[in-house]
Amino acid sequence: MQIKTIQPADFEAVDQLIKAAFTETEHGYDGEVELVHAIRQDPAYQSYLEVVAFDGLMRPVGMGLLSPITISDGTTTTTGLALAPLAVAPAHQKEGVGRRILQKLEQRARISGATYISILGWPDYYTKFGYRPADQFDIQAPFDVPSDAYMIKSLAPNGLDGIHGTVSYSQAFNL
Numbered sequence: 001m002q003i004k005t006i007q008p009a010d011f012e013a014v015d016q017l018i019k020a021a022f023t024e025t026e027h028g029y030d031g032e033v034e035l036v037h038a039i040r041q042d043p044a045y046q047s048y049l050e051v052v053a054f055d056g057l058m059r060p061v062g063m064g065l066l067s068p069i070t071i072s073d074g075t076t077t078t079t080g081l082a083l084a085p086l087a088v089a090p091a092h093q094k095e096g097v098g099r100r101i102l103q104k105l106e107q108r109a110r111i112s113g114a115t116y117i118s119i120l121g122w123p124d125y126y127t128k129f130g131y132r133p134a135d136q137f138d139i140q141a142p143f144d145v146p147s148d149a150y151m152i153k154s155l156a157p158n159g160l161d162g163i164h165g166t167v168s169y170s171q172a173f174n175l
Helices: 008-023 032-041 097-112 123-129
Strands: 002-005 050-054 060-072 077-088 116-120 150-154 165-169
Touching: 002 097, 008 032, 008 060, 008 077, 032 060, 032 077, 050 097, 060 097, 077 097, 077 165, 097 116, 097 123, 123 150
Parallel strands: 077 116
Antiparallel strands: 002 050, 050 060, 060 077, 060 165, 116 150
């Protein structure tokens, strides 16, 4: 498996992969392709933070995208990243594809200078990679979600020290 920065030629196949991956979940498809399209149009979008995993025949089997967020307590604002979405083709789930995509994105996030990544997702999955409920750090989602499903991970020692407040996403998330 190879993980590469997304290219425009990959967009259509990745759209199909995202639809298939989310359609198979308990929550179903909820506009994730449209979200990705909106994020790509955002001036803060960095293609370097969107990756695609390819199988041995160079078919896309997974993808992940990080985009900027802020956390503010009304006085202090910090910038980090949010993972949305992470998608793996149903036929390739439970093969470590998601783990490898997440590791690649975390590596790139550190290089970019980000100190944390926020995720809304399955706690049983993401806690294996060091993500913890954000409310343990006095960080809240901007919408109503189960507290155990809204997680955050520091990418540096003490990377969340002094950071608390409410997360804000880019306009792309206002679909």
